[in-house]
Amino acid sequence: MKRKKLRIDRILYCLIFFILLIFLIKFSINFTYNLILFNGVKKNEIITINKSEVKVWKKTVNYIHENMENVTIKHKKNYITISSNDFKNGLKLDTKIYNKTINEKIFSNQKTYYIENNELIKKSSKLKIKVPRYLYKHNYVDIYVKNKNGYELYEKSLKVTDKYVLFKTNKKYDSYYICYIYLDNISSSSKVNVNVNEEKKLKITLNPTNPTSKELVYEYDKKIISFENNTIKGLKKGSTNLVIKSKNDKTKAIVNVVVKEKTKSVSKEKEEVKEEKYETTVKDGITYVDGIMIVNKTYSLPKSYNPGGLTEEFMDAFYEMQSAARLDNVDLFVASGFRSYEYQVDLYDKYVSEDGKDAADRYSARPGYSEHQTGLAADINAADSSFEDTPEAIWLDENCYKYGFIIRFPKGKEEYTGYKYEPWHLRYVGKDIASKIHNAGKNISLEEYYGLESKYKD
Ligand SMILES: [Zn+2]
Structure with missing residues (x-):
């Protein structure tokens, strides 16, 4: 009888220890989770942010610790406080960031649903899918949904905005799948000068680097240049546009190739810099020059x-x-x-x-x-x-x-x-x-x- 009681006690102790351990682990996870997106704090300022509104940005917090002395970040049940008496090396906070309107905007990523390893984590009628990192900028994707018949195309050519793809759905599917990754743009030099019989390797970069279709086609005046293995060879004096097109996506790059007879003019180089033209593109109302x-x-x-x-x-x-x-x-x-x-x-x-x-x-x-x-x-x-x-x-x-x-x-x-x-x-x-x-x-x-x-x- 005595023995048995002791054993129950031991089990109880173990249980309590175990529960405490879980709490500890949970607490430490919370602690690292609650990093904050902000630009700094004013002297003596205490900021209170609801935990539910906090979006994580690890680097920023490291940065604050590095730069500010005596910073206190208190993690409480539903919020975090940040305070300091000395911000001489710190960042100034634009408190406006935290006013209601902007706050909502910045932290609107709450309750979003995202794909990780092509698996949907949660379901919702309004979906915001986080896309892989290489797709963050100016890309379009096709979304596939999984139902009992397998995957079917749900929506074509959705724009990736600020790391997410947003779309509405009234049905619940098992999972969503980004299938086709569009080649968003091809970049290369806008202008290449080459002498007759000289070869120049052309650097062509695809964005994103791994679109579904990497196939490119090239158009140019075959009398003026030859183009093989990304290498331009000057054949005859003149100029031609080397057009690099995607075979399956609507994007292209144009390289103006000027072929010259070899000369030894010193001032030539200066001239060339002046006449260099830069590619201008307008995308979604934003102008890019030379990228x-x-x-x-x-x-x-x-x-x-x-x-x-x-x-x-x-x-x-x-x-x-x-x-x-x-x-x-x-x-x-x-x-x-x-x-x-x-x-x-x-x-x-x-x-x-x-x-x-x-x-x-x-x-x-x-x-x-x-x-x-x-x-x-x-x-x-x-x-x-x-x-x-x-x-x-x-x-x-x-x-x-x-x-x-x-x-x-x-x-x-x-x-x-x-x-x-x-x-x-x-x-x-x-x-x-x-x-x-x-x-x-x-x-x-x-x-x-x-x-x-x-x-x-x-
Ligand atoms: Zn400025």
Whole structure:
């Protein structure tokens, strides 16, 4: 009898221990889950965010820990608090991000349903399917549904918006399946110069890299060039367009090939740079030149364009630059990053009421015309003239191109950019293009480099 009782006790202890362990594991899972998407916090500010509204972005939190001292993030049952007494190295929070309207927008990914490994996790009448990473940008997919007869085509050519495909359904299916991945675009040099009998390898990139059909067809003047194994060979003096088309999808790239007789002119190279033409494409109301999204006083973004924050490519490049700057004792942080269309409406209206329209247009963009809406631009450390000539400003001016950034509104270039000098406003364009612009000359603006205009219509 005594023995038996002891055994029950042991089992009880084990059970309690086990339950505690489960709680502990659960707690720690919650803890890592509750990372926050935001741009920083103001001094002494305590932010309360409902747990249900929180969308996770791990990198951001790492970033805060790295940059802010004495940050307290408290995880409570239904919400998180973030507080600090010292944010001198931190990020400034645009509290507006958390006002009701924008908040809803940013965190509207709640209760969404997504596919992982082609399996639907939950069912709903309004589906938002998270697509694989390589499909994040400008792609179309076909959705298949599974019913008792197997898979059937549900909807063709659905647009991927902000990492998701949205569609409505009244029926419940066992699973949804992304079947056909469209080749969204082909990119290659817009212009190639080649001498007679010279061979040049052409780099052709497909986006996404693994579309369902990779088959390409090529059209060109066979008297002027030959084209095999992605290699152009000049045959005769002249020029031809090498058209690279997808066999099954509606996309193509055009490469202007100029074949020249070999000459030894020194000034030739300079001429060629000048005559280089860049491919301009307009997609979903957004203009791209040389693959770069263009936003200025001439080229705007649709109201609905919202990447939800600074893009991953921006942040990755920024972290790299920040680490490098730190080695030179320069502290960099994002003072103002992504701004939605709605946010810019408020900001611009405020400036107009303070300074008048003409003055406001020189330093603030009208809604839809702000690069901050791209998620590829940010104001670093400060956004006023006090930043000029600081060690940080000098460092950025000398080094930012190495990490893929350009000073978007260089000194003395208002007639091209439409904006006063802003040493703090960086735009991510990628290392390749940033270097090219940097090498093109001191303070060359994006507008000058690509021969673009930046003027409001009125
Ligand atoms: Zn800015």
